Amino acid sequence: MKELLQERLAERIEGFVNGKREIQPSCSKFAQKKELFHRREAEVVKLKGKGKIKGYLQDKTRVYYVVHLEYLVRQGEQYYIEEEVEERVASFYQGKLQRDEELKPHYSSITIEEEDSGQQRVGYERITYQYDRLKAVQYAEKWWNSYNPAYKSFDVDCTNFISQCLRAGGAPMRGMPSRGKGWWMSGNNWSYSWSVANALKVYLGSSIVGLRAKTVSSAEQLTYGDVICYDFEGDGRYNHNTIVTGFDAVGMPLVNAHTTNSRMRYWSYEDSTAYTPNIQYKFFSIQDDR
Structure with a gap:
């Protein structure tokens, strides 16, 4: 055999x-x-x-x-x-x-809207940080085809992997112990936004406290350490995430990801078995808060 x-x-x-x-x-x-x-x-x-x-x-x-x-x-x-x-x-x-x-990769189709989308409210203090894009990319390169034993791994691991990359870049966690609030992992517990593709997309699109991102209109506007979210069916439920780790000869992003473990893959995923003509993308530029 x-x-x-x-x-x-x-x-x-x-x-x-x-x-x-x-x-x-x-x-x-x-x-x-x-x-x-x-x-x-x-x-x-x-x-x-x-x-x-x-x-x-x-x-x-x-x-x-x-x-x-x-x-x-x-x-x-x-x-x-x-x-x-x-x-x-x-x-x-x-x-x-x-x-x-x-085997067709099983990307998450779960839609979980956070109780707390990340909008600032009374009692939240500003969390200052500077996102280290180099460290985020270095982490994505080191662990793209393996699993850091310091974290729990999942059968559908793409969002967990991206969260780890963001954390390696210095993005601050907040919201624990409520799984429906903030973005965090601690021991054997974690927020939905840490591990569920659609919940991370919701969080990045709305948070103004701690980890924050700016939505941009095209892949060309991204740089190292930024995040792309994928809705393969175009039904509003985002089910995959990747991180930008490089660029091709014309400046288009190349990405690393888990679930189907990939390194320096062209960002559009048109070569994926999950791809459909209805695919939708969200492009997030991670922001500093200094």
Whole structure:
């Protein structure tokens, strides 16, 4: 099984880089990604993949495994490496590979409106801080494909990861112990805004105490350490968040994220299996309070 999966991965890589027909049905995500690179006038010079079996299902006829992909991208005179981790399931019958598919990432669809959106009220004192964008990005680079044991991790971990990056940049917590107030994590408890995508979007869009952000109209207006929120279905429920960690050759943001662990990924997520034509974005520029 391991050898067959390695052969399958090699076929997918060759098909992506050289444009050759794959033996198995073509991977729609690879096709989307290739089209996105084409529209950006970028090309993948080299693609490497490494797989690891994580477990077996149904009397070893189904294999759960992960693939770490590294794309060496050239865009004009600039080169950079994009990385992502796929979770996949392969099905076998009589020792032959029958089906190999990526597990669709489960992004949060929960909508939780905070009791306290972050607006200043009597009794709140101003919390001064300066956001250290370098430290936020360094944290996002260090932990993009692993989990800091100092924090609880979640099955749907994207917002928890972004909150940790913001905290590494010096963003102040407030509101504990009420889960519906502020933005915080303490021990085995945390606010909704710390871990739920839509709640963080609500908080960033309204807070004027502690962690604050300014809504901007386009991705081009963002810089290192800023946050993008995604509503894949366009139904008003935001279900994913990323942090800006770099820029491509024309100045468009590249992002890091958890859930589908990704590094230096193009910000639009048009190559995601969760993408729909109805996608909506919110762009947040993190503000200092000095």
